[in-house]
Amino acid sequence: MGRLSKLPNIGAALEKQLIEAGITTEEELKSVGSREAWLRILARDPSACLNRLCALEGAVQGVRWHNLDEATKESLKAFYHQHKG
Secondary structure: OOOHHHOOOOOHHHHHHHHHHOOOOOHHHHHHOHHHHHHHHHHOOOOOOHHHHHHHHHHHHOHHHOOOOHHHHHHHHHHHHHHOO
């Protein structure tokens, strides 16, 4: 595993998806943001779920996704439903 997997919530599978989406470093992930990263993954994997989006946001913030504040979780949930129907 590479550098991305050192971030919270990023395992080997999600790291591979990020790399396939053109995001190869922590700096790129933070620059692109969780939402854009998730959209890039969704374009390749229609099974991309809300938990994956939350995991990406947690990685950007440097925390386990379970520890995201409620406002952030609600915002991510709204974004997810907007793009997944």
